[in-house]
Amino acid sequence: MILIKLGGSVITDKTEYRKFNKETVSRLADEIRRSGEEVIIVHGAGSFGHVVSKQFNLQKGYQDDKQIPAMARVMCVTRDLSSMVVEALLAREIPAVSVPIGSCFVADGGKLILDNEEPLRRLTELGIMPVMFGDVITDRQTRFSIVSGDQIMEHLCRMYNPSKVIFVSDIDGLYDKNPKTDRNAKMIGTVTKKKMDEIAMESNVDDVTGGVRNKMESMLRMTDSQRRCYLINGNAPNRLYSLLKGETVTCTVAKGGLE
Ligand code: IPE
Numbered sequence: 001m002i003l004i005k006l007g008g009s010v011i012t013d014k015t016e017y018r019k020f021n022k023e024t025v026s027r028l029a030d031e032i033r034r035s036g037e038e039v040i041i042v043h044g045a046g047s048f049g050h051v052v053s054k055q056f057n058l059q060k061g062y063q064d065d066k067q068i069p070a071m072a073r074v075m076c077v078t079r080d081l082s083s084m085v086v087e088a089l090l091a092r093e094i095p096a097v098s099v100p101i102g103s104c105f106v107a108d109g110g111k112l113i114l115d116n117e118e119p120l121r122r123l124t125e126l127g128i129m130p131v132m133f134g135d136v137i138t139d140r141q142t143r144f145s146i147v148s149g150d151q152i153m154e155h156l157c158r159m160y161n162p163s164k165v166i167f168v169s170d171i172d173g174l175y176d177k178n179p180k181t182d183r184n185a186k187m188i189g190t191v192t193k194k195k196m197d198e199i200a201m202e203s204n205v206d207d208v209t210g211g212v213r214n215k216m217e218s219m220l221r222m223t224d225s226q227r228r229c230y231l232i233n234g235n236a237p238n239r240l241y242s243l244l245k246g247e248t249v250t251c252t253v254a255k256g257g258l259e
Helices: 021-037 045-057 066-089 116-124 149-160 193-201 207-221 239-244
Strands: 002-006 039-043 095-096 106-107 111-113 129-133 135-139 141-147 164-169 228-233 252-254
Touching: 002 021, 002 239, 021 066, 021 239, 039 066, 039 149, 045 066, 045 135, 066 095, 066 135, 066 164, 106 141, 111 135, 111 149, 116 129, 149 164, 149 207, 164 193, 193 207, 207 228, 207 252, 228 239
Parallel strands: 002 039, 002 164, 039 129, 095 129, 106 135, 164 228
Antiparallel strands: 106 111, 135 141, 228 252
């Protein structure tokens, strides 16, 4: 089994509230179908989730009652987005069902508690892919919190022990600086624990470097001596397909675990 996160930057247009990239998602569903691989998909919230979440500071947890309808609104639009992702999969004859995390799980201080695996396991045993997504969810400590698709990926990684983990985004890989704003940005081909520590040593850890380091760490957390974790560009046709088929593609690959 291969675990895939379709990032919000590739399935939505992050500059426009609730803009779904239907053609891209249909093409990615087709690439998955053609590969013949068994996969589980998690997706981000993109412009469906981030806009209202930011407006009402939902990432800070409960502050005032004005956030409550905003929370319900975010949960409504992330479900809309997920239905569209599932439609694209069904259209390619991939049986899938959206599983909103907030209807079966809670968070505790921002950490997702995935304590009842039975519904997920039973779905996969039936051959139906549970599709989970970044969302706002009730929280034991802060009343609600935002759980990202990346956090869900880590849980599913422990639960399903996939052979590969793939993050599909709108850039070719992980860069040392923001490639969209900095022409000197260099792509990092391979991520290892050693490389991550070297970056941390170059101690002027500004936000971007800190962000890159965090991403390296979260990718490495999903690797071990066997399993690799890839970051690829989903806007490049057939890149996901080729990677699923085991071919070498332009990407960042993390390997070797965090030990
Ligand atoms: C964010 O999920 C969830 C909300 C803002 C409600 P992600 O962090 O996984 O989404 P993307 O991939 O960045 O869009």
